[in-house]
Amino acid sequence: MNAHPLAAGMAPGAACLAPRPPAPACESCAIRRHALFGVLDDAELAAVRGQIGSVELGPDERLVLRGQAAPAVYTVRAGVVRFERPTAQGLRRIVRLVGPGELVGAEGLLGLPYADDAIACTAVEACRIPCAAVDALHRAQPRLGDELMRRWQQALEASETWLTELGTGPALRRLLGLLARLQRYADDDGRIWMPRRDEIGSMLDMTVETASRQVSRLRRAGVLVLDGPRHARLDAKAFAEALARGGE
Amino acid sequence: MNAHPLAAGMAPGAACLAPRPPAPACESCAIRRHALFGVLDDAELAAVRGQIGSVELGPDERLVLRGQAAPAVYTVRAGVVRFERPTAQGLRRIVRLVGPGELVGAEGLLGLPYADDAIACTAVEACRIPCAAVDALHRAQPRLGDELMRRWQQALEASETWLTELGTGPALRRLLGLLARLQRYADDDGRIWMPRRDEIGSMLDMTVETASRQVSRLRRAGVLVLDGPRHARLDAKAFAEALARGGE
DNA sequence: CGAGCCGTTGAGGGGATTCAAGCTCAGTGG
DNA sequence: CCACTGAGCTTGAATCCCCTCAACGGCTCG
Numbered sequence: 001m002n003a004h005p006l007a008a009g010m011a012p013g014a015a016c017l018a019p020r021p022p023a024p025a026c027e028s029c030a031i032r033r034h035a036l037f038g039v040l041d042d043a044e045l046a047a048v049r050g051q052i053g054s055v056e057l058g059p060d061e062r063l064v065l066r067g068q069a070a071p072a073v074y075t076v077r078a079g080v081v082r083f084e085r086p087t088a089q090g091l092r093r094i095v096r097l098v099g100p101g102e103l104v105g106a107e108g109l110l111g112l113p114y115a116d117d118a119i120a121c122t123a124v125e126a127c128r129i130p131c132a133a134v135d136a137l138h139r140a141q142p143r144l145g146d147e148l149m150r151r152w153q154q155a156l157e158a159s160e161t162w163l164t165e166l167g168t169g170p171a172l173r174r175l176l177g178l179l180a181r182l183q184r185y186a187d188d189d190g191r192i193w194m195p196r197r198d199e200i201g202s203m204l205d206m207t208v209e210t211a212s213r214q215v216s217r218l219r220r221a222g223v224l225v226l227d228g229p230r231h232a233r234l235d236a237k238a239f240a241e242a243l244a245r246g247g248e
Numbered sequence: 249m250n251a252h253p254l255a256a257g258m259a260p261g262a263a264c265l266a267p268r269p270p271a272p273a274c275e276s277c278a279i280r281r282h283a284l285f286g287v288l289d290d291a292e293l294a295a296v297r298g299q300i301g302s303v304e305l306g307p308d309e310r311l312v313l314r315g316q317a318a319p320a321v322y323t324v325r326a327g328v329v330r331f332e333r334p335t336a337q338g339l340r341r342i343v344r345l346v347g348p349g350e351l352v353g354a355e356g357l358l359g360l361p362y363a364d365d366a367i368a369c370t371a372v373e374a375c376r377i378p379c380a381a382v383d384a385l386h387r388a389q390p391r392l393g394d395e396l397m398r399r400w401q402q403a404l405e406a407s408e409t410w411l412t413e414l415g416t417g418p419a420l421r422r423l424l425g426l427l428a429r430l431q432r433y434a435d436d437d438g439r440i441w442m443p444r445r446d447e448i449g450s451m452l453d454m455t456v457e458t459a460s461r462q463v464s465r466l467r468r469a470g471v472l473v474l475d476g477p478r479h480a481r482l483d484a485k486a487f488a489e490a491l492a493r494g495g496e
Numbered sequence: 497c498g499a500g501c502c503g504t505t506g507a508g509g510g511g512a513t514t515c516a517a518g519c520t521c522a523g524t525g526g
Numbered sequence: 527c528c529a530c531t532g533a534g535c536t537t538g539a540a541t542c543c544c545c546t547c548a549a550c551g552g553c554t555c556g
Contacts, residue, residue, distance in 0.1 A: 087412045088425075089494070095408045107401050110394070115405055145393045146358070152400035153355050157363055159407040160343045164335045167415045168453050171512070177336075197535065205416050210512060212536055229521095229534095246337070419544070445503065455545060460504055477502095477553095 034101035070108025079124030194232040282349035318356025327372030442480040
């Protein structure tokens with residue numbers, strides 16, 4: 001089945017132990033309004049400001065580890081993070097992707113250990129917020145509770161959509177569905193993050209070879225233009241057509 | 249691909265319009281401690297008691313409808329409910345199952361429409377709780393907020409587990425995974441709810457025929473004993489062996 | 497009793513996997 | 527400088543699992 005057997009060759013524990021520089025100015029943060037603390041006013045934000053740290057990760061470095069105690073949640077400021085968990089067969093399956101403004105590790109707020117490995121796909125910047133800080137704020141500002149629930153609901157929605165759109169149908173259509181999602185994380189220049197073939201395999205439940213074949217097909221059809229080792233570009237028109245044809 | 253094209257022949261709207269008898273005594277409810285309001289004491293419970301209605305559904309009747317405004321949430325008291333949503337191809341995919349003690353339609357508390365169709369698999373009894381009642385209680389009793397978040401997290405966990413365990417691997421193993429889940433909803437007598445073959449198809453992303461073949465295989469192997477039209481029984485020993493072999 | 501739903505089984509074909517080889521490219525050390 | 531290596535990607539050939547198409551039997555129900 002799909003790829004990398006047991007996390008061999010991954011960067012060591014990272015995030016939790018790394019030094020934690022203070023976060024850049026929250027007040028002027030580009031994603032402030034979309035982030036968990038978007039509901040707070042300047043004064044409230046200032047009160048927790050000191051407890052928030054900044055984390056930077058390179059590709060394939062772990063942000064959190066499944067099963068570990070969860071002392072903090074993370075808000076992604078830049079980059080793409082994947083959620084992985086092992087299947088019963090010891091293989092790995094990617095179950096969700098999150099990007100800027102989204103929350104990682106919310107289960108920590110309930111006193112639960114992290115439910116998935118969260119691993120950087122691209123270079124990632126994130127804010128580290130201690131669970132205790134969220135709890136304290138929550139008591140003072142009940143609206144934060146609504147915002148948390150809203151995020152849980154979004155995560156659930158994303159997971160169920162993943163299941164229906166990426167977990168069914170022929171390989172080519174699943175790949176198109178994935179690319180449509182990656183398009184949302186495109187940079188200003190229109191370039192998307194292009195996963196490794198084995199990552200595609202883990203996301204779409206197919207082998208590396210099948211992933212490679214389908215990518216090549218889209219490349220030959222002019223839908224996808226590879227652009228550097230881990231980047232690509234979609235031709236909007238050709239992509240829409242391919243999607244309409246629905247994978248042959 | 250998998251079964252029933254567009255909900256033809258389903259019972260009409262049901263739940264929302266049906267008469268709402270008052271709920272049976274909450275104080276002595278068997279699932280009280282496992283339900284959403286398990287955190288409330290007798291006095292708090294008594295205060296909302298009057299707003300809670302009881303709903304009873306037969307197999308294939310809808311509890312809530314995807315996309316519709318969500319005035320209430322439901323706590324399942326008995327039976328099994330499936331969450332369905334249409335795929336991009338107009339087919340239906342079952343994305344989650346819930347049983348006694350679990351919550352349906354929590355997204356309504358955020359002012360969102362229902363995210364999935366929730367349909368009774370077996371005979372179902374549920375409590376209908378107006379969102380307004382939950383909101384009011386929530387303001388009075390903050391612990392209810394934690395309980396809600398806990399349920400959201402459980403739903404998310406269930407969805408991701410569904411993806412990794414039922415969305416991958418050969419057909420037989422996926423079926424075994426499903427049966428293991430259904431076992432949790434077994435009655436005191438050890439009988440489990442046995443889905444129709446097309447329902448199995450919608451859950452495990454396979455055709456009716458494949459579902460039938462795999463079921464027959466398990467039947468011949470003595471793992472599964474069909475017992476009435478919509479019921480079955482698992483042979484614990486044979487089942488464990490089959491699971492260990494992992495689908496041949 | 498015919499109609500329709502549900503389940504089962506067979507035959508055939510196709511899409512994905514498996515096994516295998518070859519390619520490019522970056523990093524390494526002789 | 528260049529073989530050497532290994533990771534990642536691609537492609538081919540053979541196999542197999544699952545899908546498609548099809549037929550049939552049991553059952554309920556009008």
